[in-house]
Amino acid sequence: MFIQRIEMRELRMQLLHPFETSFGVTQERRILLIAVTDGTHTGYGEVTAGEGPYYSHETSETAWHVLRDFIIPNAVGKDIQRALEFEPFARGIRGHNMAKGGLETALWDLEARIKGVPLWKLLGGSREKIDCGVSIGIQPTIDKLLAKIDTEVKAGYRRIKIKIKPGWDVDVIRQVRQAFPTILLMGDANSAYTLADIDLFRKMDKYNVMMFEQPLHYEDIIDHAELQKHIDTPICLDESIHSAEDARKAIQIRACRIINIKLGRVGGHREVRAVHDVCRDNGIPVWCGGMLESGVGRAHNVALSSLENFSLPGDVSASKRYWKEDIVSPPVEVSPAGQISQRNDAGIGYSVKEELVQQLTVRSQVFTA
Ligand code: OSB
Ligand code: MG
Secondary structure (H helix, E strand, O other), X not given: OEOOXXXXXXXXXXXXXXXXXXXXXXXXXXXXXXXEEOOOOEEEEEEOXXXXXXXXXXXXXXXXXXHHHHHHHHXXXXXXXXXXXXXXXXXXXXXXXXXXXXXXXXXXXXXHHXXXXXXXXXXXXXXXXXXXXXXXXXOOOHHHHHHHHHHHHHOOOOEEEEEOEOOEOHHHHHHHHHHOOOOOEEEEOOOOOOHHHHHHHHHHHHHOOOOEEOOOOOOOOHHHHHHHHHOOOOEEEOOOOOOHHHHHHHHHOOOOOEEEEOHHHHOOHHHHHHHHHHHHHOOOOEEEOOOOOOHHHHHHHHHHXXXXXXXXXXXXXXXXXXXXXXXXXXXXXXXXXXXXXXXXXOEOOOXXXXXXXXXXXXXXXXXXX
16 A cells, blocks of 8 residues: 555535534534545545534644644655554654544545455444434524424434533423433533532433433543442543543543544544444443544444444434535435445445535645655
8 A cells, every 4th residue: 555645635514504512613614634545546534623622622723734744744655554554654643633533544445445345344343234313412492402303303313412511401301301201312511511510410310311421521531430420321421532541541430331432533443443342341332423524534434333332323424414415425324214324335435526525625735755
């Protein structure tokens, strides 16, 4: 696998609906795409950083910088056998996992395309159909939220995640539960609370919520372990887990009973597999988180969700929930039963619409051997 050429692009893509979390509102995405070619095949990856440093310290801009100045120069012109050999290209670089993940995942797609196998099989996956959930942002009113949930449940989605924040929590959960007594329901706080809110979590504990995702500080595991002692609802960690080592420590101190795995947050498919394995060996189920990805990142998420321990529905949902027109063909589609089928074409299994990508591009840079 000769890394002859790497192209990095920034695309602007408008979300169909603004997405609100406890840390802010997103309407226009800045998507970084990485395309790597060996001269014959091209593999694609997506950097999942946000526009501002609110979910994590990384942004589209910091990822561009770190890839351009530190990671890509180590990679271009190199000849490797497998995507697993990505590690030296990022050696010594602390953090910036989303930047690393952008190139690492492109190499996996490239390897799969060269070998003529679907990426999900190369990753060692076995789930031909994955169960899908949705993540619903904070809404202007509870009625609007209930209407959104109704639409998604009717579309077949198997689990509903709502975003919570102080002032949009206990009463919202209570009313959603009243309107939908049997749905699989969870709340994601994106670190909006502290241990001073234990009583509030004990109140929400009564509504048969599947899990509370990242209720406390984005770097914490200690306080999460304390909170977990006071509530029956499982805690799921998102922001705090950047590696298999983080997962091992969190599980050891009982900071969580479920982990959300995000490709960018852990730095690529290799580390996804490592986190997945630590969790599996400790009886901790995982699910695939989302970062409002374009079709390229979404396709990678579909593929990695085929690993056996991805036993809970993920935030991997249809292209049409986000985009008027996605940059992959076909778009990612969810069946009426709430599942996405793996594709059997080589690589990520979706083709990239080059012309549309070109139209959406606001800057690009090419690196050649
Ligand atoms: O915390 O899971 C999160 C989106 C952006 C940043 C963080 C999160 C999210 C989501 C959306 O919940 C998941 C998706 O639909 O892509
Ligand atoms: Mg989350």
